[in-house]
Amino acid sequence: MSDPADGQDEVLPAELFDPQIRLLGDIDKALLESFQKQLSEIGEAVDPVVVELTTLGGDAELSRRLALEVRLSRRRSNRRLIFLGKTAVYSAGVTVMAAFPRTDRYITRDTVLLIHGRRMDMQVNFTGPLKAQELVAREILAQIELGLELERDGFAELVEDSDVGIDEVVERAAHNWYVTAEEALKRKLVAALV
Numbered sequence: 001m002s003d004p005a006d007g008q009d010e011v012l013p014a015e016l017f018d019p020q021i022r023l024l025g026d027i028d029k030a031l032l033e034s035f036q037k038q039l040s041e042i043g044e045a046v047d048p049v050v051v052e053l054t055t056l057g058g059d060a061e062l063s064r065r066l067a068l069e070v071r072l073s074r075r076r077s078n079r080r081l082i083f084l085g086k087t088a089v090y091s092a093g094v095t096v097m098a099a100f101p102r103t104d105r106y107i108t109r110d111t112v113l114l115i116h117g118r119r120m121d122m123q124v125n126f127t128g129p130l131k132a133q134e135l136v137a138r139e140i141l142a143q144i145e146l147g148l149e150l151e152r153d154g155f156a157e158l159v160e161d162s163d164v165g166i167d168e169v170v171e172r173a174a175h176n177w178y179v180t181a182e183e184a185l186k187r188k189l190v191a192a193l194v
Contacts, residue, residue, distance in 0.1 A: 019052035027058025048080035057091030067099035090114035098158035
């Protein structure tokens with residue numbers, strides 16, 4: 001039998017070839033609701049549950065919510081949820097993937113992961129008394145600091161039990177880190193390739 005670290009098919013759970021939950025598209029409210037609906041429809045008796053995802057990204061906060069739903073489902077039902085990334089798992093999709101333990105993360109051989117930091121797109125015009133502008137600046141700084149904290153927490157979850165350190169992922173994510181399936185396996189970000 002093959003070593004699980006080499007990504008050979010012989011060690012793959014059979015359930016990977018018939019996922020119970022299939023998610024395709026941007027991570028938004030509709031995709032979150034689709035996940036919740038599909039999870040409730042399969043019932044509590046199915047174990048393990050394979051969650052298939054293909055996404056070019058989406059809303060950062062909704063991806064955090066979807067990741068939370070994965071964690072809560074595992075705790076509540078005490079069953080195994082397995083991640084199966086197909087073709088593209090970009091940005092917010094990596095946040096979802098990180099909610100699964102490394103040993104329950106699988107991706108297809110053609111998959112590319114995109115890991116990058118949280119983004120902010122905001123224009124600010126300072127007009128009026130300086131004291132009022134100071135408050136605006138502090139509010140924006142608080143948003144940035146919270147975003148950086150959430151980013152670091154998500155990265156820590158992603159790289160747990162892997163060969164990637166937190167400082168490396170923070171540095172590489174600042175410049176859009178595209179990770180091939182082979183590199184993800186080699187760096188132990190996933191359990192095996194499908």
